[in-house]
Amino acid sequence: MQFAFFGTSDIGRHRKHNEDSYLCNPQEKLFLIADGIGGQAAGETASKLAIRNIEEFVVRSRAEDITWPIPYRKEFTLEQNSLLAGATLANRKVRELANQNPSMKGMGTTLVGVIINGDQLAVLNIGDSRLYRIRAGEIEQITQDHTVAGEQEKLGLLTKEEASNHPQKHILTSALGIEVAENLRMDLSLVDIEKKDLYLMCSDGLNDMLSDKEILAAINSSKKKSLEKISLSLTQQANRAGGRDNITIILLSFIKT
Numbered sequence: 001m002q003f004a005f006f007g008t009s010d011i012g013r014h015r016k017h018n019e020d021s022y023l024c025n026p027q028e029k030l031f032l033i034a035d036g037i038g039g040q041a042a043g044e045t046a047s048k049l050a051i052r053n054i055e056e057f058v059v060r061s062r063a064e065d066i067t068w069p070i071p072y073r074k075e076f077t078l079e080q081n082s083l084l085a086g087a088t089l090a091n092r093k094v095r096e097l098a099n100q101n102p103s104m105k106g107m108g109t110t111l112v113g114v115i116i117n118g119d120q121l122a123v124l125n126i127g128d129s130r131l132y133r134i135r136a137g138e139i140e141q142i143t144q145d146h147t148v149a150g151e152q153e154k155l156g157l158l159t160k161e162e163a164s165n166h167p168q169k170h171i172l173t174s175a176l177g178i179e180v181a182e183n184l185r186m187d188l189s190l191v192d193i194e195k196k197d198l199y200l201m202c203s204d205g206l207n208d209m210l211s212d213k214e215i216l217a218a219i220n221s222s223k224k225k226s227l228e229k230i231s232l233s234l235t236q237q238a239n240r241a242g243g244r245d246n247i248t249i250i251l252l253s254f255i256k257t
Contacts, residue, residue: 001119001193005031006227007250010235012205013243019043020203020248021051021109029116030058031250033129035203037175038107046094046109046177053093054086054113061085070181079115079122080188087111087124087176087186094177108177112143112201114252121191121199126184127175130207132215133191134198139216142199146174146185164211170204199252205245209238227251 007024011017019036021044034050036043060066061082069089072081090111098104110127123131125143128150133140144154149166151173152158163169172178174185198219207215218237222230231249238247 001116002255003029003116004227004253004255005251006231007031007248008228008231008235009246009248010205010239010243012246013239015246017041017044018246019047020205020246021047022248022250023051023055024250025055025059028055028058028062030055030113031115031201031252032111032113033201033203033248033250034176035110035127035129035205035246035248036107037109037172038104042098042104042107043109045097045104046107049094049097050087050090050109050111050176053090054083054111057086057089058082058115076188077117077120077122077190079117080124080190083113083115083122083124084186084188087113087126088181088184091176091179091181091184095180098177106178108175110146110172110203111176114199114201116193116252119193121193123187123189123191125187127172128170129203130201132200132202132212134200134216134219135194135196137216137220139212139219141212142189142191144187145169146187147172160212193254195254197254199254201250201252203246203248205243205247206234206238206249208245209241209243209247210234227253 034047036047148168153163
C-alpha cells in the first residue's frame, strides 16, 4: 500500500511553550504524536523523550538483535509488539528522569502511534491523543480516550457528545511516565486499510476546538488539496475557534497499488 504523509505542530494562541512532539519516519513507516503534561519544560521533555525512545527502539530492534524490555506477546503482531515495547521503555525513561529531578516530578505524556504494515495499521494509544479514520466521506475515532469522561462514554454512561462537553474530559486516566509499566493502560489495535483511506492523528488541541463534524467538514472541503494544505486549514480553524492548546497533526493518505 503506497502512502503519503504530512505532519505539523502549532503552539496555539494561549500557550507559551509547545509541549507536543511528533515523529514522521516514512522509512520505518512509524508515526507518533505525544502531548506532554507537567508544565513547560517538564511536559516538553516528557513528550520528546517518549518519541525519541520509541523511535530508537523500533529502529534498533529491526536492525540488530537487542534485548526487549517486555516478553513478546503472541496475541499481537510484530508491529504491535514493537510499539508496546517501545512505549514500555519510554515510560521507564520518563519515570527515571522525573525521579532524578524534583522539578519534573509528575511529568508525563499522552501517546498515539502507528506502524504501517502492508494493508494494516498497528495502533497504540495512551491518554487522549487520537487517531481518526476518514473513509467514504465519514469520520470515525479509532482510539479510545483515556479520560474520566472517555471511560464513562465507553461504559455507555455518556454519549460521545456528552463526553466531549464533560467537565472531566481532560482528566487523564492513563499517561506515559505517570505509572509503572504494570499499571499503565496501553490500548493496542489493528486496523485494515482500504483504498483512499485518510487517517488523522492529533493532539487534543485540535479536537478540543473542533468537533468531529467540523474536522470532517474541513477535510471534505479540502479533499482535492495537498495534505499540507489540509493540515494548515485544520490548524487555522482550531486557532480561530480559540487555540487554547498546542495543535499537532499527522495525516496519512493511502493509495492501493
